Amino acid sequence: MHRANVKSLVPFVVAVSCAALLLVPTALLGQGRPHREAAVGPLRQLDDAIESLVRRVSPSVVQVLVTAVGSAEAPGRTGVLQQEQVIGSGVIVDSGGFIVTNAHVVSGAERVRVVLAEAGDGEGARPLPGPVLGARVIGFDKATDLALLKVDTTGLPALPFGEATSLRKGAVVFAIGSPAGLTNSVTMGVVSSVAREVDPDHPLVYIQTDAPINPGNSGGALVDAGGTLVGLNTFILTEGGGSEGLGFAIPSGIVRFVVAELRTYGHVHRSVIGIEAQEITPTLAKGLGLTRDWGIIVSDVAPGGPAAGAGLRIGDVVVSLNGRPLGSLSELVTDVTMRSGGQPVTLAVVRGTQRLSLTIPVIEQRDSLDRLMGSVDPEKNLVRRIGIVGVPVDSANASFIPDLRLPTGVLVLARASYAGGVESGLAAGDVIHAVNATSIGTLDDLRAALRRFQAGDPVVLQIERQGRFTFLAFEIY
Incomplete structure (x- = not known):
């Protein structure tokens, strides 16, 4: 109608x-x-x-x-x-x-x-x-x-x-x-x-x-x-x-x-300063006796972390970041996350009747793969032809791989773009199980399988990614 x-x-x-x-x-x-x-x-x-x-x-x-x-x-x-x-x-x-x-x-x-x-x-x-x-x-x-x-x-x-x-x-x-x-x-x-x-x-x-x-x-x-x-x-x-x-x-x-x-x-x-923070609500402000009912309050400070070392405390109200008024928690998280490790941030905080300025160093947050990467020799564990650093899967590192279905193969710790390898599509956390249907159990197995290929040959990796099997196909050079 x-x-x-x-x-x-x-x-x-x-x-x-x-x-x-x-x-x-x-x-x-x-x-x-x-x-x-x-x-x-x-x-x-x-x-x-x-x-x-x-x-x-x-x-x-x-x-x-x-x-x-x-x-x-x-x-x-x-x-x-x-x-x-x-x-x-x-x-x-x-x-x-x-x-x-x-x-x-x-x-x-x-x-x-x-x-x-x-x-x-x-x-x-x-x-x-x-x-x-x-x-x-x-x-x-x-x-x-x-x-x-x-x-x-x-x-x-x-x-x-x-x-x-x-x-x-x-x-x-x-x-x-x-x-x-x-x-x-x-x-x-x-x-x-x-x-x-x-x-x-x-x-x-x-x-x-x-x-x-x-x-x-x-x-x-x-x-x-x-x-x-x-x-x-x-x-x-x-x-x-x-x-x-x-x-x-x-x-x-x-x-x-x-x-x-x-x-x-x-x-x-990601970079961190070792705190947990949340946005202030009117109810929270009233219950804690804060002088303002908006802004950011520090709810936790990691012991021994950068913020603790700089003197930040639970209950501090953050009012500015690097000289700029801070309007939301997301602004703080985004700024800190995208900073390179070692670059400090300056927070202006209100603590009771005091207004303080604290300079806090930023450190890089390391996940399980990063920690594992720190325990290996990048050159010794480099598979140059496909540009990755890896380790063989064993009982010690299998716990770092959630939902692992096949407990053998080579775990990719990082992509080594500096090595000049082919763009294979591999990502950190992938597990390589086979190359052109040939099973892989160690780094030597993987290197040997790749050495057999000439420039332009097709390569198919069977990998496991987040509990799912898939194939990555590319041409070697």
């Missing part, structure tokens, strides 16, 4: 408009034309500028096609799995074939492909679907919902990183991706917030925008008026399932940091 009403209005409006034109004296038709042309000029300039930006940026955004295994919705039954087809987006961040997307797009992936965009045939023509390439997951970081992919090609149009910290509320931005599988779709909006904390229990800040974002846009680009990547579109808040003007993108600074970590190590090294 609603659709019929809309359709019936259109001819009515057109007919009235045409009739009105017939009643206008011919002499008056030419009046006001210079004014109209003067008004149209700036609009045409704006139109040309947007078209130019989109034409320049669109080839850097790809469609990501994922074949994954997930739980099936089967009423009254549990443990039912089915194969899923997932469509998302990705952004080329390096011309050598590195593409960033969201971790949730490639979660549980058995196969990943990317569809490149080709430039249109003519000036202003729309981008067309291009080649479909197989992609490998280099690594992913669940905490930030980011993943790095690699395709075996070069000369791709990489999108330069912009500075999300320079964005201001109201700035014009463009969202590019594949909503509902519609490749290289472009929408426009403004920045609604430059640092929105959506979930206090998950301290990350996002760029909020009203640029329409829908399912399939995940992993796509949010670009500024200069055509640089200022965010990676990640999720929306919606009641109806589609865009309602509440879209959120991971800021470019976080994306750039995670991409560099994944590319170098296959996982993310």
